[in-house]
Structures are given as structure tokens and as C-alpha cells.
Amino acid sequence: MNPNELHVLLVEDNPDDVALTLRTLKKHHFINTIHVANDGVAALEHIFGATAGAPCIPRMILLDLKLPKVDGLEVLRALKADERTKTIPVVVLTSSGEDRDLAECYKLGVNSYIVKPVEFDDFTRSVSELGEYWLRLNKTPE
Amino acid sequence: MRTHELTLTLFGRTGHLRLSVGLLGLAVILILAILLAVAVVLAVIARRRAREAQRAQEELNQLNADLERHVAERTQQLQDANKQLESFSYSVAHDLKAPLRAIGGFSKILMEDCPSQLDEEAQRYLQSIVGGAQRMGKLIEDLLAFSRQGRKEMTPSDIDMDELAKSVFEELRSATPERKLECRLQPLSPARGDRAMIRQVWVNLLSNAIKFTGPKDIASIEVGCSPNGADQNTYYVKDNGAGFDMEYAGKLFGVFQRLHSGQEFEGTGVGLAIVQRVVQRHGGRVWAEGKVNQGATFHFTLPAEGNHHESQ
Numbered sequence: 001m002n003p004n005e006l007h008v009l010l011v012e013d014n015p016d017d018v019a020l021t022l023r024t025l026k027k028h029h030f031i032n033t034i035h036v037a038n039d040g041v042a043a044l045e046h047i048f049g050a051t052a053g054a055p056c057i058p059r060m061i062l063l064d065l066k067l068p069k070v071d072g073l074e075v076l077r078a079l080k081a082d083e084r085t086k087t088i089p090v091v092v093l094t095s096s097g098e099d100r101d102l103a104e105c106y107k108l109g110v111n112s113y114i115v116k117p118v119e120f121d122d123f124t125r126s127v128s129e130l131g132e133y134w135l136r137l138n139k140t141p142e
Numbered sequence: 143m144r145t146h147e148l149t150l151t152l153f154g155r156t157g158h159l160r161l162s163v164g165l166l167g168l169a170v171i172l173i174l175a176i177l178l179a180v181a182v183v184l185a186v187i188a189r190r191r192a193r194e195a196q197r198a199q200e201e202l203n204q205l206n207a208d209l210e211r212h213v214a215e216r217t218q219q220l221q222d223a224n225k226q227l228e229s230f231s232y233s234v235a236h237d238l239k240a241p242l243r244a245i246g247g248f249s250k251i252l253m254e255d256c257p258s259q260l261d262e263e264a265q266r267y268l269q270s271i272v273g274g275a276q277r278m279g280k281l282i283e284d285l286l287a288f289s290r291q292g293r294k295e296m297t298p299s300d301i302d303m304d305e306l307a308k309s310v311f312e313e314l315r316s317a318t319p320e321r322k323l324e325c326r327l328q329p330l331s332p333a334r335g336d337r338a339m340i341r342q343v344w345v346n347l348l349s350n351a352i353k354f355t356g357p358k359d360i361a362s363i364e365v366g367c368s369p370n371g372a373d374q375n376t377y378y379v380k381d382n383g384a385g386f387d388m389e390y391a392g393k394l395f396g397v398f399q400r401l402h403s404g405q406e407f408e409g410t411g412v413g414l415a416i417v418q419r420v421v422q423r424h425g426g427r428v429w430a431e432g433k434v435n436q437g438a439t440f441h442f443t444l445p446a447e448g449n450h451h452e453s454q
Contacts, residue, residue, distance in 0.1 A: 016244035023251070095239045097286070098232075099294075118239050118279035120247040120272075 006135065007033045009058040011043040011075065012093075013067050017116070021062065021093075024127040040070025044078055047085060055084050060134045065094040065101060073104055080109040087141055089134050093127075228293050235282045235289070242282070246275030281398070284412035288397060291419050296336040300447045303330035303377065306337070307365050310344040314352055321361060323352065328366035331375045332447035339420045340444065346413040347379040347440050353407055354383035354438065373449040374426070380439040385432040394430055417442065 008025070012018050018036055025034060035058070037043035043063070048055050061079070065072035072092065079085045089111040094101070097115040105113055114130060117123045249271045253260065260268070304327070311325055333340065348363070355361035364380040386394070386401045393399045395418040400411040421428045421442045432438035 014240050016247070017240060020243065020247050095236055098290075116239070116243065118243050118246070118282065119276055120243065120250045123243060123247065 007035070007056075007058045008135075009035050009037060009043065009046060009061045011037045011040070011061065011067065011072065012064045013038050014064075017064070020120070020123060021127055024124045025131055028128045028131060039068040040072065040075045043067075043075050044070065047079065048082075055082070057085065057088055059089075059140070061088055061090045062093050062130075063090055065092060065096055065105075073101075073108065076105060076108045076110060089138065089140060091130055091134060093130075225293075228289055232286065232289050232293075235286050238282055239279070242275050242279055246272050246279070249275070281410050284410045285397075288412050288416050288419065291339065291342070291416050292423075294336075294339070296339065296423065298335055298450075299337060301333050301335060301337050301340060303333050303367070303375075306341060307344050307348070310341060311348055311363075311365075314345070314349055318352060321352065321356075322359065323355075324360055324362045326362075326364045328364070330365070330367040330377065331369060333375055333377075333444040334447050334449050335424045335444055336420075339423070343417050343420050343442065346417050347442075350413060350440075351379055351381035351383065351438075353409070354385075354402075355381050356407065357384070358382060369446070370443055373446050374443050375446050376441055376443045378439055378441045380437065382437040385434050385436050385438045386430075387434055388432065391430055391432070395428065414440075 010018065010021060012021065022034060022036075035046055037046050043061075046056060047058075063072045063075060067075070072094070076090055076092070079088060079090060086109070090109075091112040091114060092105050092110050093114050093116055095116050102113055112130065112134070114126055117126055249268045253265060253268050253272075257265075307330060308327055311327070315321075315323055315325075348365075351363045352361060355363070362382040365378070366380075367375055367377045370376045384402065384407070390401050393401065395414045396411075397415040398411045399415075400409065417440075418428050421444065424444050426443035426445070428440065428442040430438055430440045
């Protein structure tokens, strides 16, 4: 069994959104390890490491778009441009439902795009459903 | 003496003759000179006039060019200002969503996780916080939708309005199976415009008709159309619902303007503002007639099929 199988990377700068997302994912027993990166630089460092070595491959990446330093689109571009990381499912979880953000993400090869609902029940349902889908139903290459 | 006389006479005649010829020649020369002078003067005047006309034309061209440049500059400035305003309202609305999610979310978590520590009153307050956050969330979503309709690029095509209005109505009907809805769809002439945006107009007007006929046993809704000259059509949606007081007709299409309380009919007051924005971007106009408790009719005009007149 792959030790990283249920390892998820959450890239999110808003501590409240981090807390709400973690609570939902934990409550629905999805995960053993969730690593939180608060900006794009921290996310890329977590994946590619400070030195050149084998990248860390989480089972799924939840990615916000509006991030300090390096934004979500740049992180997505870097992940999808690298042969070693391009197969990691990346789910964009953002407040933005703008056409241009959607178009840009899909051009870069995003696997899913979810607009964060404002309402808590809707938010909880979205996060638990995407966890169910990407961590239980969906198969990814070993 | 005779000879002399004769000579004199001859001379006199000849002299007369000569004098006449001389005078005639002089007159001719004079006339020619005058004509020449007149011609020269006329030519000079004509040339001066032509030059003046040319100068005036050049000045006019310059003024026109200046004016066009000014108009282009001002238009650009206005467009820039408008874009800035749109992106400002977008990012404001957008950034309001995260704190709102926290307010509603953590209130709900408190109620879920610590029910034993919260008495009835505290529960009620938290419920109000959650309700307020939900309403504000809805307002923000609607404001964003309104802003999107203003910024969206339009892709015009000819639209089968019969099919569009019918499909929208059927969709809305299936969402409210408990209601008795009677809908008369009169034949609708095809229009030209952005299909997705015009679909939104039908959705908003028909869902309003369904909403405001809520208290009626049977909702009676009529949709129709009349040609308005060769290049425009006027469409209408008529219902037998709550209607409105014509005194407030001007307020109907304003953002967040409502003529009914949230207890009577739910909504944020953005639907008709979106209708107006879409119709105006197509170069049309929208208006309404109504009477309290006797229904309302909403009219809107759109370019007719094949009308390629540019709209904003």
C-alpha cells in the first residue's frame, strides 16, 4: 500500500476556510494526513522539496486560486508542466466563479473546479462529496 | 472755293468718319478693357473664395478630427472607468464571501458541537446570525450575477423565441410541481441577440410571474409578441398575480429595489435589474404595467431576426 495514499495537500490562505475544510474532511473520515500550505510557494516546496529529489505525490491537491506570493494558477501550471506531478488530481476550490478563471484552469489541465459555496451546509456537502469522489471512487495511476 | 469747300466737306466727312472709327475703336477697347478688368476681378474673387473655401474645409476637417479624437479619448476613459468600477464591485463582492462563510459556518458549528452549553435564547441568536449570513450570501451572489451580465462578451445569433420561452417555462414548471400553472404561449417572432443572456431574461420574467401568482389558485400566464417596425419585436409576459402600484413603476428595475416585503414574496430585487441590463445591452427597452392584485405585464423589445445592428 502506498504510504501517500490518503495524503492530501490543502493550499489555502484563509485560516477560517482551512478550519472549515479540515473539519469537514476529518468528520467524514477521509484522511489520515492533511498538509496545509498557506501560499503558493509553500505548496510548491511541499511537492518539489527545497532540494531536487523525488517529488512528494499527494493523493489529491485542493487548491485555492487567490493566494499570497505565488497564486493558484501558477501552482497549477507548475504541477501540470512537470511529468512527475502532472497526474496528481488537482481540485480547484475557490470563491471565484469567473469565466476567465475557469477557462484558464481547464486550459492548464485542472481535474475539477469547485466554487466554494458561501452557505455552510452547501460548503460541507461540496467538500465531502469531492472527498468521496476523488479519494474513494476515482482511480489514479500508481 | 468749291473745291475747298468740297475738300473741307470731304475732309469734314472724312474727319467725322475717322473720328467715328476712332471713337468706336476706343469704345471697343474700353469695353474690352472693362471686360478684361471685370474678368480679372472675378477670377481674383473666385480664386480668393476657392482659397477661403479650401481653408474653411481644412479647418472643418481639423475640427472634425479633433472632435473625433476627443470623443474617442472620452469614450476610452469612460470605458476604462466603467471597467474599473465593475472589477471593483466584483472583487468587493467576491472578498465578502470568505468572512461571510466564516460567520455562518462557525455559528452552525457552535450549534452542532456544543448544544448542551447553549440555552434556548443563545440558540435563537445563533439562528439569526446564520439566517443573516445566508441572506447576505444570496445578495452577494445576485450582485455578482448582475455584474457578470454587464461585463460578459455578447455573441449574437438568431434565436427561436418560441422554443426558448417554452423550454424555460417547462423547466420552471417542473421545479414547482405543486402549483397549478396555465400558460398561453402565443407565437413569438425570432429575435437576434446573445442566446444565454436572453434565456436569462425569460427565466427572470417567467419565474417572477410564477412567484407573484403564488397566492392564486390557478396562475394564468400569457406570453406574446408584436412586431415593432421591421427591425424590432416587442415581447410580453402577462400574469394574474399580485401586480403593483403604477406609482412605483419606476422603481421596479433598480438593483435591490423591491415593491413587496420578503415575507410576502422572497427575493433580493436583482432579477428585473438583470432583465433591464440585458435588454438595454441589446439596444432594446423594458417597461411594465400593473394594478395591485390584478396582475402585471412586462414588455421588452429586442432586435428582430437578421437585424445585425450593433449593440453594446
